[in-house]
Amino acid sequence: MLAIQGRDGFARxxxxxxxxxxxxxxxxLWPRTARVPSPSMARVLLAEGREPMDLPTVRDMGSVxxxxxxxxxxxxxxxxxxxxxxxxxxxxxxxxxxxxSQAGCGPGAxxxxxxxxxxxxxxxxxxSHARARFPLAREFASAALQARRTAGAECVVYxxxxxxxxxxxxxxxxxxxxxxxxxxxxxxxxxQFLTADGPLDPxxxxxxxxxxxxxxxxxxxxxxxxxxxxxxxxxxxxxxREAIRAQRLRELVEARVRAWPEGLAxxxxxxxxxxxxxxARAPVSRKGPMVLGSKESFWRPEVExxxxxxxxxxxxxxxxxxxxxxxxxxxxxxSSKTHAFLGKALSQVRNADxxxxxxxxxxxxxxxxxxxxxxxxxxxxLPVTGHWDRDEKAMVQEALRALLANNTYSRVVVHLDxxxxxxxxxxxxxxxxxxxxxxxxxxxxxxxxQATMRDALxxxxxxxxxxxxxxxMAARARWQFGPGAEVLAEGTHVEGRYPRLKLFGKEGxxxxxxxxRGLLSLTSHGAKLLQPLGRFQVEIxxxxxxxxxxxxxxxxxxxxxxxxDEVLVxxxxxxxxxxxxTVSGEEMATLRRGEVVKVRHHx
Amino acid sequence: MxxxxxxxxxxxxxxxxxxxxxxxxxxxxxxxxxxxEQERFQDQVADALVIILKTRGCTWALQGxxxxxxxxxxxxxxxxxxxxxxxxxxxxxxxxxxxxxxVKIYTSGSFLDDTEVPREAQAGVxxxxxxxxxxxxxxxxxxxxxxxxxxxxxxxxxxxxxxxxAFGVESAHAPVLAWSVNKDDRFPxxxxxxxxxxxxxxxTKAYIMLKPPFLTEREALDDAVATALLCAPHCNLLSINPxxxxxxxxVERMFRRGLYRSPWLxxxxxxxxxxxxxxxxxxxSNPVGAGQQRGAHNCGTCDxxxxxxxxxxxxxxxxxxxxxxxxxCREEWLDILELExxxxxxxx
Numbered sequence: 042m043l044a045i046q047g048r049d050g051f052a053r054x055x056x057x058x059x060x061x062x063x064x065x066x067x068x069x070l071w072p073r074t075a076r077v078p079s080p081s082m083a084r085v086l087l088a089e090g091r092e093p094m095d096l097p098t099v100r101d102m103g104s105v106x107x108x109x110x111x112x113x114x115x116x117x118x119x120x121x122x123x124x125x126x127x128x129x130x131x132x133x134x135x136x137x138x139x140x141x142s143q144a145g146c147g148p149g150a151x152x153x154x155x156x157x158x159x160x161x162x163x164x165x166x167x168x169s170h171a172r173a174r175f176p177l178a179r180e181f182a183s184a185a186l187q188a189r190r191t192a193g194a195e196c197v198v199y200x201x202x203x204x205x206x207x208x209x210x211x212x213x214x215x216x217x218x219x220x221x222x223x224x225x226x227x228x229x230x231x232x233q234f235l236t237a238d239g240p241l242d243p244x245x246x247x248x249x250x251x252x253x254x255x256x257x258x259x260x261x262x263x264x265x266x267x268x269x270x271x272x273x274x275x276x277x278x279x280x281x282r283e284a285i286r287a288q289r290l291r292e293l294v295e296a297r298v299r300a301w302p303e304g305l306a307x308x309x310x311x312x313x314x315x316x317x318x319x320x321a322r323a324p325v326s327r328k329g330p331m332v333l334g335s336k337e338s339f340w341r342p343e344v345e346x347x348x349x350x351x352x353x354x355x356x357x358x359x360x361x362x363x364x365x366x367x368x369x370x371x372x373x374x375x376s377s378k379t380h381a382f383l384g385k386a387l388s389q390v391r392n393a394d395x396x397x398x399x400x401x402x403x404x405x406x407x408x409x410x411x412x413x414x415x416x417x418x419x420x421x422x423l424p425v426t427g428h429w430d431r432d433e434k435a436m437v438q439e440a441l442r443a444l445l446a447n448n449t450y451s452r453v454v455v456h457l458d459x460x461x462x463x464x465x466x467x468x469x470x471x472x473x474x475x476x477x478x479x480x481x482x483x484x485x486x487x488x489x490x491q492a493t494m495r496d497a498l499x500x501x502x503x504x505x506x507x508x509x510x511x512x513x514m515a516a517r518a519r520w521q522f523g524p525g526a527e528v529l530a531e532g533t534h535v536e537g538r539y540p541r542l543k544l545f546g547k548e549g550x551x552x553x554x555x556x557x558r559g560l561l562s563l564t565s566h567g568a569k570l571l572q573p574l575g576r577f578q579v580e581i582x583x584x585x586x587x588x589x590x591x592x593x594x595x596x597x598x599x600x601x602x603x604x605x606d607e608v609l610v611x612x613x614x615x616x617x618x619x620x621x622x623t624v625s626g627e628e629m630a631t632l633r634r635g636e637v638v639k640v641r642h643h644x
Numbered sequence: 645m646x647x648x649x650x651x652x653x654x655x656x657x658x659x660x661x662x663x664x665x666x667x668x669x670x671x672x673x674x675x676x677x678x679x680x681e682q683e684r685f686q687d688q689v690a691d692a693l694v695i696i697l698k699t700r701g702c703t704w705a706l707q708g709x710x711x712x713x714x715x716x717x718x719x720x721x722x723x724x725x726x727x728x729x730x731x732x733x734x735x736x737x738x739x740x741x742x743x744x745x746x747v748k749i750y751t752s753g754s755f756l757d758d759t760e761v762p763r764e765a766q767a768g769v770x771x772x773x774x775x776x777x778x779x780x781x782x783x784x785x786x787x788x789x790x791x792x793x794x795x796x797x798x799x800x801x802x803x804x805x806x807x808x809x810a811f812g813v814e815s816a817h818a819p820v821l822a823w824s825v826n827k828d829d830r831f832p833x834x835x836x837x838x839x840x841x842x843x844x845x846x847x848t849k850a851y852i853m854l855k856p857p858f859l860t861e862r863e864a865l866d867d868a869v870a871t872a873l874l875c876a877p878h879c880n881l882l883s884i885n886p887x888x889x890x891x892x893x894x895v896e897r898m899f900r901r902g903l904y905r906s907p908w909l910x911x912x913x914x915x916x917x918x919x920x921x922x923x924x925x926x927x928x929s930n931p932v933g934a935g936q937q938r939g940a941h942n943c944g945t946c947d948x949x950x951x952x953x954x955x956x957x958x959x960x961x962x963x964x965x966x967x968x969x970x971x972x973c974r975e976e977w978l979d980i981l982e983l984e985x986x987x988x989x990x991x992x
Contacts (some may be wrong), residue, residue, distance in 0.1 A: 074982035087986055101986055105819050107863040122823055123858050123989045127901050128894075131654035139823075172990035173903055202987040223986045230979045 047286035050322045051216030054285045059115040062097035070221040080271030116165045166192040172202030178306040189216035193631030206237045206277040210293045229266040235273045295335045312340035320346040324604040326416045326558040333423040339404040343417045347405045351443040357512035359504040360397030362497045363450040368402035373413040386487040390494045394509035395501040403433040406440025411513035414559035452497040510535040565642045568609045568619045578609045586618045589636040602626035618643040648818035655826045659708035667721040673731035678740045692746035695736045699760045702753030714890025715752035729765035733772045748781040756788035767800035779806040786811045786829045789837035810849040816871040824856040838878035848879040854886045855907040862981040865911045869918045876923035884929040886940035909942045909950040910977045928958035943973035
């Protein structure tokens with residue numbers, strides 16, 4: 042039984058109850074053999090044979106060539122025919138057939154990854170040949186994600202042979218719950234000193250670069266390395282678990298792959314070839330900042346998803362003149378000095394509500410101001426130096442093209458530095474530039490901006506601010522709930538002070554914008570209007586939810602639901618509640634325990 | 645569940661794909677290779693002439709064959725006539741026989757396979773051995789070694805010449821034969837063949853494979869020792885063959901992908917130690933390519949030393965010559981024996 046306490050993408054922190062034992066996940070299994078002792082901090086063992094152990098034990102029963110009997114254990118790895126995936130499809134199928142016939146070897150039997158049909162009821166899925174596959178990034182990525190899918194949310198995935206400290210963050214990121222210390226024990230024997238950045242040769246140490254109990258002790262040689270390498274593993278495991286709870290695992294993974302080409306290759310493959318599956322797991326709102334500190338950050342699922350969705354974006358209908366504005370380190374943009382100055386200057390321009398301010402930024406491309414609270418626009422943080430590399434340039438240009446291809450403006454005003462202006466010029470030759478002497482906030486620049494805007498707006502249709510507020514709400518609704526969701530703002534008026542804006546129809550309140558989530562929270566009135574779109578819906582059994590909706594009550598969930606999404610809870614076409622998803626739609630489908638929707642309004 | 649008594653078709657197909665055999669050019673009247681080596685004969689070290697005859701190839705290998713066997717690369721893949729066999733034999737003896745008491749006649753396949761070596765040639769080749777030869781060795785698959793055929797080859801030799809037939813047993817265990825080695829013989833075939841041979845006064849030798857693919861170092865070591873002890877009551881000599889990486893084999897494909905490591909020389913020494921402690925039947929080993937990545941090897945430092953000790957043991961049969969713990973890599977090997985099974989096919 043699995044109690045999940047924290048999630049980040051495919052990674053989770055959980056308590057795994059198996060028989061009398063309760064394990065924390067992610068966890069590392071420590072081998073214990075006649076010659077190789079388990080380290081002092083081991084909590085779960087990996088062993089063979091019948092001898093009872095003082096700790097929960099996963100038992101390896103050998104292979105078909107030398108099957109071994111197994112003593113008590115929380116999971117048994119049945120004797121397998123160990124054909125590696127590289128041996129060819131027919132061989133792997135033959136092995137799977139053989140291995141499936143071994144699957145039913147008693148309660149607690151684990152399964153070598155085979156047909157998903159065999160996974161029912163198994164507590165653990167083994168990603169077979171995990172370590173042999175690992176150097177082949179493509180092969181490993183597909184196998185790991187397939188294992189996660191086969192396992193479902195309730196089942197634990199184990200990757201045998203992997204689990205060196207520097208690998209742990211990446212393994213969790215791939216949805217792997219269990220690794221082992223076999224690699225660490227072999228490294229100890231070979232005289233390697235393990236760290237979260239990879240192995241070191243301790244021969245040249247002037248001082249031990251670690252403060253674990255083993256490194257502070259007098260221990261030398263093999264006993265020292267065995268114990269230190271285990272502490273290094275334990276320490277990184279704790280880092281990983283905490284990073285998952287804080288939803289900062291991606292940052293840790295990016296840090297760990299820096300000096301690890303195999304890991305870097307895998308991350309690139311995951312980002313470029315498995316984007317959709319990761320994006321479906323990425324939360325749509327978050328608390329802390331999202332540090333985009335490396336090249337790989339540009340393809341982080343949330344960031345890539347924002348760029349991919351831009352062609353779907355539609356501007357507020359009444360906005361007519363496009364103002365391309367600089368980004369700011371401070372988020373949301375409107376709280377920054379830059380945008381305070383711009384806002385003040387524009388407020389002195391007549392019909393300023395016909396202006397559409399859009400921020401140009403790397404690496405998410407463009408951020409229309411009405412979406413500034415949305416994740417990742419509200420959270421991303423990256424070094425700003427004014428230098429744009431080719432990739433960043435291309436990304437921004439592509440985003441801008443997507444914006445202009447699907448939205449028509451009467452004029453384009455560019456209030457940006459020379460560098461940024463130059464890259465815009467390639468996309469929109471026909472624009473007006475309003476920054477003087479490369480200082481966007483100088484009185485001269487701001488005056489030029491005002492003058493240019495006055496001119497640009499003289500032919501624009503007059504727009505009342507209430508009208509514009511409603512159009513902004515429509516644009517937000519579409520971005521959050523997809524095409525057609527503009528209906529939410531039809532026949533409404535907006536009340537409240539930004540960002541706490543409330544959307545009212547004749548029947549009452551429909552939605553509210555919240556700064557913490559960056560999303561629209563729906564009322565039942567609003568939800569009813571969106572129901573015909575058929576998206577973000579959780580179909581439940583026939584009951585009337587009050588507090589939260591638990592996994593067993595869910596019949597179906599739209600696959601487009603990401604964690605933190607606003608969802609409509611329905612039964613047979615009847616709206617039963619509105620709330621916030623705590624897990625993705627994919628996970629809702631296989632989860633058997635725990636709350637999956639926090640209900641806010643019930644019908 | 646796949647049947648261990650049947651050939652596993654995907655494995656057989658994979659072997660066919662790996663080999664891609666085609667008919668070869670070249671004279672059929674010249675042997676593949678001829679050389680002289682040393683071996684133990686009648687408690688002394690004696691010279692032995694080795695003749696590798698050209699044949700169409702091992703019938704089993706032409707259908708796919710054993711996962712480690714690269715000898716099939718010598719196959720002509722076309723008919724070799726009785727006259728061709730006799731011509732090869734005459735040429736080899738004429739050029740290279742200088743009175744060596746032992747002559748080994750190998751075919752890279754099975755000498756007693758009528759499809760590979762016509763019956764007339766089986767007898768004819770042996771009948772050409774000159775006076776002075778005191779022992780002849782041939783190799784055959786066990787299921788070809790029927791009483792009739794053994795009697796025929798025995799009858800082709802002068803009575804004073806000792807005949808030895810070597811069988812590639814590889815393993816006594818059906819799962820290893822079916823799913824690792826991909827062999828069409830089974831252990832009962834070996835027991836039967838040895839029974840026939842004994843009745844005819846023919847000596848027998850068992851080749852035992854150490855570390856065919858997909859087995860861990862420990863599984864391989866245990867399997868070789870168990871196989872040797874099962875063979876011992878039936879045959880006259882045990883030969884431990886550490887698997888080496890030969891061209892165009894499954895083992896080579898895995899080796900290239902980092903999925904196969906030839907056995908440690910420590911495993912060879914350990915196997916010899918355990919076997920000689922468990923049986924009086926003599927045991928020997930001549931690791932091919934010892935010390936190289938493609939042959940049995942250790943850490944690179946102690947390889948020459950350990951390989952020499954194995955060589956000395958094979959000639960002298962004195963277990964005290966087998967190496968002890970002279971190198972730190974022995975500790976690593978001992979750890980690997982216990983840990984490798986957890987790695988699920990990855991090399992430690």
